[in-house]
Amino acid sequence: MVRLTREAIDHTRLTEDVRRDHCGAVVTFLGTVRDLTGDRTTLALDYEAYPDMALKKLEEIEQDTRSRWPVGDIILEHRLGHLDVGDISVAVAVSCPHRHQAFDACRHAIDRLKEFVPIWKKENWADGTTEWVHPGT
Amino acid sequence: MVRLTREAIDHTRLTEDVRRDHCGAVVTFLGTVRDLTGDRTTLALDYEAYPDMALKKLEEIEQDTRSRWPVGDIILEHRLGHLDVGDISVAVAVSCPHRHQAFDACRHAIDRLKEFVPIWKKENWADGTTEWVHPGT
């Protein structure tokens, strides 16, 4: 399952929802808003998506991950809107029969998400300026 | 922090307790009691520890993990006693500034735990028999 949400991400629910009796391993990844990026201080982030395409790409990542590992269940959820330091911006929860499968599957899913899902963040720096983050530009 | 407990493991608390503002990544691993091992059906597991040594070895794993990655915080918790299918037997939660650090640190900690922490499980098979699990014997 994949979701975009403007509400706080409930990692308890994600983790519980992927648990399965035939899966001995659950790995949950949370991405949270850091207070520092390099030596600059972040006050908040604003996340924006191209929603239809983002959901399509998230679904592709779910299917790709399921095709590579024996996934019991997987949930990818990304938050949009204004996030404060410490808030959860993204969560991926995966269950698999064995632990290395669950680690590899979860890492694969978040790596792909960061690679090509059309979501962007805008830094709100402590000096009052803001800046969209577009790696490589 | 490391813990042995006879109560249900509260993964929400573990995950929340390791979150830090300077850490953009949290990885939580849960080991749960599977209903099948190979083609045999498990009804329940009994976990037993050599408690003093197990705590010492868990603390060594915590320190070793902190020495290898920039860990914000890490909690290793193992449950003892009688567990039903689906129950959480072990949980490791780790926060780090970046996600690959958190994945590597969490996987390292659970791999080491399974390698040398003196804890044992007894299978309660569906056919009514029980069997201590000692890999290689």
Next chain:
Amino acid sequence: MRVLLFARARDLAGAEAIEVDLPANATVGDLRASLPKLCPRIAGLVERSAIAVNNEYAADTTLLPAAAEVALVPPVSGG
């Protein structure tokens, strides 16, 4: 053809979309070449951005369908 803009591209253009007139049989590459002319401020970003056609990343050689949802997708930074 309407091209959706996001993030810095939207801020620079001051608009959620740009209208682009392209001949029949135009490609994604033709669209890419036309954007800096219509909106010089986004020229640098266009070079580094992908173009999505109907929610799929499209190569510059792709022919633009007659009715398609088209978007400029700057380098992503979700997660």
Next chain:
Amino acid sequence: MRVLLFARARDLAGAEAIEVDLPANATVGDLRASLPKLCPRIAGLVERSAIAVNNEYAADTTLLPAAAEVALVPPVSGG
């Protein structure tokens, strides 16, 4: 010297510990060799087990301290 037993070793021996008499300057290896004589049922498991001295895995060449907590540690299966 008292040797703590766990898991299958405890079940096989029917006891939480075995008392072993060893000469001064005995090693972990000497202890390992004496256990199957005192409790033949655990002979096979002793071969595959570690010996812990004061909560630390000990090599067979280690001298046993006079006052130490000693345990037979069968292959672990936690997690």
